[in-house]
Amino acid sequence: MTARDSSAQIEQQAAIWAARLDARALTPAEQADLDAWLAGDSRRLGAWAMARAALARVELAQASGNTHAPARIPWLNRRFLLRGAGMALAASAVGAVALGLWSEGDHYATGKGEMLRIALSDGSIVNLNTASEMDVQFSDQQRRIVLRGGEALFAVAKDASRPFVVIAGDARVRAVGTAFTVRHEARRPVDVIVSEGVVEVSEPKAAPVRVSQGMRAMVDPRAATPIETAAIAPDTIEQELYWREGKIAFRDTTLASAAAQFARYNDEHIVITDPVLAQETITGLFIANDPRGFAQAVAESLGVVTRIDAGRIILSPS
Structure with missing residues (x-):
């Protein structure tokens, strides 16, 4: 039996489709994939409508004259739910985020407590976490991201002729088509988690290391082994990515x-x-x-x- 997507997974995929459609025209194959995706679960049409509405709010803000700064929507509906006793604690909320649609060559930043979702011109999607900043530097030969600080999740569109490279301090993460997070904070190793596909992680003092789905790489130029890799459980990856919501x-x-x-x-x-x-x-x-x-x-x-x-x-x- 095929596992049923969670509501969070459906909302994330709807946002990706909405951002791609707004950034550029879909190919016939992509349109067919979108139609099939919408038809596959009755919940998806509602998530698709919400994602399109979020884009409309961003476009309205830009039309009003705010064309250089990303529109920001605060997280809504703070609710706390205590279930059971002892250490069993849980909370739930609806997380509303901004969708940014800008061209390459730009600088993006979030303040404390903010999150930004960005659709790049190549079809890649970036989720930028709290207190983070990055530069996008695309050319005909390479898609280059400089993560100056903070954390970002990258869902990379496939383009074998233009590798997608993320620079975070001394760490260099190279991908063609994959999904991975990079966390770059002062006085801490750069943390790379691969949730889909394979990336190549390198550092000036170490040979490149291939890191595949379900693995983590810690990059620390001060350590005896500058690049350490380890397997990471799927539920741990899910836990690491809850910040998107x-x-x-x-x-x-x-x-x-x-x-x-x-x-x-x-x-x-x-x-x-x-x-x-x-x-x-x-x-x-x-x-x-x-x-x-x-x-x-x-x-x-x-x-x-x-x-x-x-x-x-x-x-x-x-």
Whole structure:
């Protein structure tokens, strides 16, 4: 039996189709693929309509005179749901994002808590995560992206004559047609996760390494082995990609690490006053821009105290 796509997968695919159609005319083969995709599941037509409506809002903003900056739509519908007891925590929300449609040679950036989806002129799609920036530099010989900081997911359109290359610090990731994420942060190894296809990861001090679907590469020029690779489970890849929906997923994650993740998306930081409490673990799915909801869930689950003080969310033992 064929696995049924989740709503998130359908929404993502609808956004990709809508962005491609708006960026350029579909080929007859692509149009046939789109028609078949829409006919394959009754939920897809509604997702397709929503994706087209999102594009219309972007075009309306551009028509009003804002032609140089991406339109941004804040994440909506903050809801928190506590299921069961103990560490079983979950949250859900509808994540609305911007769709950017611009030509190559541009610079893109997101602020803290923002996410941007970009349709490039070659048909590739880029999802840019919070506090990230990149440059697009296309030529007749190469499609080049410079990820200056942050995190991005690349769904690369196939074009064997023009390799798709992402530069992130000392790391160089080369692909022809694939999907992968690159995370580039100060004082941390560059993290590459391949969710589809194969990429080639290189670094000035090391030979290129092929990284295939279901694998991760960590690039650190200071390490004895500058490029380390490892297999990564499908559910872990899914967990890593929840940011596309404005969510953060944790699995047996310490509260200290969870607080650091929330700090990537919010100016209001979570502070844990007790080192023992900081090492307690949490599992669940949470809204990235709702640190107060997360703190309240932790308080209810672990029996700790939460309070707001000078723009900080304080978690303390009861």
